[in-house]
Amino acid sequence: MASVLVAREAELAALADAYARACEAGPVTVLVGGEAGIGKSRLVAEFAARLPSRTRVARGDCLEAGGGFAYAPFIAAMRALVRDLGAERAAGLLPGGGRLGLAHWLPVLGVAPDEPDPVYGRARLYEDVLTLVEGAARERPLAVVLEDLHWADPSSRELLAFLVHNLAGPGVLLVGTYRSTDLDERHPLRPVLAGLARSPRVSLLEPAPLTCDEVGGLVAARLGYLPDRGVVEEIARRSEGNPLFVEALADAGAQGGTPRRLRDLLLAGFRSLPDGSRGVLHAASVASAWGGGLAHRFLASVAGLNDLSLEDAIRPAVDRGLLLAEGDGYSFRHALLRQAVYEDALPSARARLHKRAGAALQADPDLVPDGRAAAEEAAHWCAAGDQEQAFDALWRAAASARAVHAHPEQLRILERVLRQWDGIAEPERVLGADRVDVLHRAAEACLSAGEAARGVDLASEALAALDRESDPRRAALLLELRSMLRHRLGDPALDDLRAAVTLLPDGAPAAVRGRPLSTLANRLFLMSRPDESRALAAEALAAGCESGDARVRAWALLTLGSLDGAAGDLDAALARIAEAAEVTRAAGESAVPLVIAAMAEADALHGMGLDERAAGAVAAGLETARRAGLDRDQGAGLAAKGAEPLWDLGRWDEAAALLRDVLALDPPPLFRALAQVNLGFIVLAQGDAAAAGEAADAAHAVMGDRYWGKAFRLPLHDLRCRVAMARGDLAGADGILVRALDGPGLPETSRFVWPLLLTGARLCGERLARSAAEPDAACGARERLAELRDLAEELPVIGPVQHAYRASFRAEAGDGGWDEAVRAWRGLGRPYPLAWALFRAAEAPGVPSGRAAEACREAASIAASLGAKPLLKDIELLAARARLPLVEPAPAPPPAPDPAPATPDPARRLGLTRRETEVLRLVADGRSNRQIAEALFISARTAGVHVSNILAKLQVASRTEAAALAHRLRLFDPPAD
Numbered sequence: 001m002a003s004v005l006v007a008r009e010a011e012l013a014a015l016a017d018a019y020a021r022a023c024e025a026g027p028v029t030v031l032v033g034g035e036a037g038i039g040k041s042r043l044v045a046e047f048a049a050r051l052p053s054r055t056r057v058a059r060g061d062c063l064e065a066g067g068g069f070a071y072a073p074f075i076a077a078m079r080a081l082v083r084d085l086g087a088e089r090a091a092g093l094l095p096g097g098g099r100l101g102l103a104h105w106l107p108v109l110g111v112a113p114d115e116p117d118p119v120y121g122r123a124r125l126y127e128d129v130l131t132l133v134e135g136a137a138r139e140r141p142l143a144v145v146l147e148d149l150h151w152a153d154p155s156s157r158e159l160l161a162f163l164v165h166n167l168a169g170p171g172v173l174l175v176g177t178y179r180s181t182d183l184d185e186r187h188p189l190r191p192v193l194a195g196l197a198r199s200p201r202v203s204l205l206e207p208a209p210l211t212c213d214e215v216g217g218l219v220a221a222r223l224g225y226l227p228d229r230g231v232v233e234e235i236a237r238r239s240e241g242n243p244l245f246v247e248a249l250a251d252a253g254a255q256g257g258t259p260r261r262l263r264d265l266l267l268a269g270f271r272s273l274p275d276g277s278r279g280v281l282h283a284a285s286v287a288s289a290w291g292g293g294l295a296h297r298f299l300a301s302v303a304g305l306n307d308l309s310l311e312d313a314i315r316p317a318v319d320r321g322l323l324l325a326e327g328d329g330y331s332f333r334h335a336l337l338r339q340a341v342y343e344d345a346l347p348s349a350r351a352r353l354h355k356r357a358g359a360a361l362q363a364d365p366d367l368v369p370d371g372r373a374a375a376e377e378a379a380h381w382c383a384a385g386d387q388e389q390a391f392d393a394l395w396r397a398a399a400s401a402r403a404v405h406a407h408p409e410q411l412r413i414l415e416r417v418l419r420q421w422d423g424i425a426e427p428e429r430v431l432g433a434d435r436v437d438v439l440h441r442a443a444e445a446c447l448s449a450g451e452a453a454r455g456v457d458l459a460s461e462a463l464a465a466l467d468r469e470s471d472p473r474r475a476a477l478l479l480e481l482r483s484m485l486r487h488r489l490g491d492p493a494l495d496d497l498r499a500a501v502t503l504l505p506d507g508a509p510a511a512v513r514g515r516p517l518s519t520l521a522n523r524l525f526l527m528s529r530p531d532e533s534r535a536l537a538a539e540a541l542a543a544g545c546e547s548g549d550a551r552v553r554a555w556a557l558l559t560l561g562s563l564d565g566a567a568g569d570l571d572a573a574l575a576r577i578a579e580a581a582e583v584t585r586a587a588g589e590s591a592v593p594l595v596i597a598a599m600a601e602a603d604a605l606h607g608m609g610l611d612e613r614a615a616g617a618v619a620a621g622l623e624t625a626r627r628a629g630l631d632r633d634q635g636a637g638l639a640a641k642g643a644e645p646l647w648d649l650g651r652w653d654e655a656a657a658l659l660r661d662v663l664a665l666d667p668p669p670l671f672r673a674l675a676q677v678n679l680g681f682i683v684l685a686q687g688d689a690a691a692a693g694e695a696a697d698a699a700h701a702v703m704g705d706r707y708w709g710k711a712f713r714l715p716l717h718d719l720r721c722r723v724a725m726a727r728g729d730l731a732g733a734d735g736i737l738v739r740a741l742d743g744p745g746l747p748e749t750s751r752f753v754w755p756l757l758l759t760g761a762r763l764c765g766e767r768l769a770r771s772a773a774e775p776d777a778a779c780g781a782r783e784r785l786a787e788l789r790d791l792a793e794e795l796p797v798i799g800p801v802q803h804a805y806r807a808s809f810r811a812e813a814g815d816g817g818w819d820e821a822v823r824a825w826r827g828l829g830r831p832y833p834l835a836w837a838l839f840r841a842a843e844a845p846g847v848p849s850g851r852a853a854e855a856c857r858e859a860a861s862i863a864a865s866l867g868a869k870p871l872l873k874d875i876e877l878l879a880a881r882a883r884l885p886l887v888e889p890a891p892a893p894p895p896a897p898d899p900a901p902a903t904p905d906p907a908r909r910l911g912l913t914r915r916e917t918e919v920l921r922l923v924a925d926g927r928s929n930r931q932i933a934e935a936l937f938i939s940a941r942t943a944g945v946h947v948s949n950i951l952a953k954l955q956v957a958s959r960t961e962a963a964a965l966a967h968r969l970r971l972f973d974p975p976a977d
Helices: 009-024 040-050 072-085 087-093 118-139 154-166 189-197 212-223 229-239 243-254 262-271 275-287 296-303 307-319 335-344 347-363 373-384 387-403 407-423 427-431 435-449 452-464 472-488 494-503 510-526 530-547 550-566 570-587 592-607 611-627 634-648 652-664 669-685 689-703 710-726 730-740 747-769 775-794 799-812 819-828 831-843 849-866 869-882 914-924 929-936 940-954 959-968
Strands: 028-034 056-061 142-147 172-179 202-205 323-326 329-332
Touching: 009 028, 009 040, 009 172, 009 202, 028 040, 028 189, 040 142, 040 172, 056 072, 072 087, 072 118, 072 142, 072 154, 087 118, 118 142, 118 154, 118 172, 118 611, 154 172, 154 189, 154 407, 154 611, 189 202, 189 652, 212 229, 212 243, 229 243, 243 262, 262 275, 262 335, 275 296, 275 307, 275 329, 275 335, 275 347, 296 307, 296 329, 296 347, 307 323, 329 335, 347 373, 347 387, 373 387, 373 407, 387 407, 387 427, 387 435, 407 435, 427 435, 435 452, 435 472, 452 472, 472 494, 472 510, 472 669, 494 510, 510 530, 510 550, 530 550, 550 570, 550 592, 550 747, 570 592, 592 611, 592 634, 611 634, 634 652, 634 669, 652 669, 669 689, 669 710, 689 710, 710 730, 710 747, 730 747, 730 775, 747 775, 747 799, 775 799, 799 819, 799 831, 819 831, 831 849, 831 869, 849 869, 849 940, 914 929, 914 940, 914 959, 929 940, 940 959
Parallel strands: 028 172, 028 202, 056 142, 142 172
Antiparallel strands: 323 329
């Protein structure tokens, strides 16, 4: 008695529309949510059955939490897709025939080699899945169905997000089902769904409860006749339109009972079965306790029956629709039914059946599909309470999880191994590894799983148990690992790296010593210690060349290139960074150095004022990060830094969106802090001091005074100082400034000191402006300004950006005029500091009113186009105070060429320039800024500035009003005949 589908025509139509859009325009994802039993799976199955015959359908189920099964739905779906394509055709679609990636899941593609880099291994795997899906869809449309996403393991959730964001070609429809009622505030699927729902290519679908008439149709189909209207209405009321409960109530009613509890309701059909059939269903509920299909051979082993006896016992359950026969096995009609049958078995019976299941899988791992035998065996032994058997199985399950790059699952399993350690006799003999090995692997898994704090604890425990002198290499690896974990938390962790290098003296093999050397050199660069960093990076590069270690070579080159960029040698910097990327690609190394190379390239270009090129490098690096599945890790760091050139180019909305996307990913703390600082600068310039203060406080909680890298800390202190000034807390701002500039190493980080000096000069100016009300403040402000001048004299000026900051500082400190700063910022094309310089130039004493008015108008235009509300307000106050017109006065009409008076051009009479007249004509036609820019061969930002000037000159509030005024004055009417 199979389940039937009634109604749902609207939902089927929505799915059909999504399929059509996927085939025509590009990949589409539909997420079908609803309560258990509402008919999500039945709906999707009916939709799949109605698809055109040439459409491929690949389906996979998530397994219930607790078993440590990684990638379960994707492994099943990819196995089905490869089976449909044929192994040879599938291999032909994949780089290396899939041997380096997807073969970790599907041995039919070949023997997968061990991948020493877990991050890169995961990237190759993700890329293979993406490539196979897109390649198959180029031949025929493809629907990938992923059931029960509320049970999705962490790795499956990550891969789902990766596919949704990276699928590009047409012909792919992803359909996922999930129980919306299971997603409480802490459910890990919630943020994933929220992130996916923001994509225009993702649709949400939630089947509605059945109406009373639809309930009647389902009951009639279930029973073979339509009961009285009263019976149907009672079933509709009690079931609340849930199809699963409708069917169960119909079955229960047909047997003369109406159970009150849901469990009793679901078990009504089960309890009417013969004793032998109920026993087999108990065995089936245990054997499939974590969901998915159940092979006939596996059920026979757990039930202890031969084939004929099993068939006789199972037939009544299949006839009643409690079990569904699928392929060479079975599945329960619904997970709720499986759970109810499982709970109906006595605890002793469940333990006995779990033990049989564990033994069966130990003897024959092929009894379960998708390479999950080790994890499922371990889960059965644990459920049976057999610690000795579970211990070994868990260790093998952890290895299996690592082999398929499922690092969160590997960590969870290894932590279970550690918890059981003391209860096992001779655990080292059972595993062939000591406790330090287990702790080390668990800490490594933390690094890849984004669990840095837990990783530090595990690595520390391993180091405490290890004799460093007798095993220096092992200790050095653990120290380097702990330093990387600590650094993710905002801790410099130089002590761990120095200790690792000390344990491996100069005589140690280059292949051993090179790795901690390259890591230490890079960390010292981040900590603003260029001389020591350069020496160690050169030594690491030599070690990498000697040993042939591409990773060490790449990191050493990246460090040296970054140092060259900081020193102003852009050509050398870009050459070394490009070489590092080439070394990485040639060796088939991890994508991480490629993302770091993009970050280093963008940073070098941005530091020299080449912001457009820097933004291009960021975009390319983010694409690499997305395709490698590194969005939340190194990709987040690149995006956080990559917002800086966008901000300086005046693309504030784009920069803010990028930073908010980073924060939504919940990246490692240091990257999150960096994103918060850069977002804080944007929202402060837009006038939201409260949000900027929250961002600064959150970043300071991570870095505080622990993180010594001035490239990170100085911008944070600059933001905190500006926030305090915006709040009127000048004394607090001064305290932040003093602490920020205290200590050595400032000349080596001049790029980040100059902006802080400029903020300090502005702070001193504000304090002096208050000196009439606070006489004591004047003396302190003058002393502070003198200190800043002294520091500025010692500070190098590297490149045009630092030159512009120095010019602004000198003008702000009263040591020069603003003309040089205006020229410098205009040459760099950075609108916000240009507007500031123009504003300050306009209010400087002795400036002719005409020049001041012109500077004010340009500054106001730029500030308005950027949305820099505080600056615009200051400009407007200055204009009102000094009686400077912010609207350019209309020029006098030219003399008439003959005695007859000429009719002046109405646009000129309104004070519009020739270019502004052209822009207004296009505004009146309804053109956007981008369309205006394309028509006049100017940038969209310049078009926006012209539009702002036009609104001001016409004294109107919007483009619509400007267009209406142009039409009313008939500015662009054709001349009369």
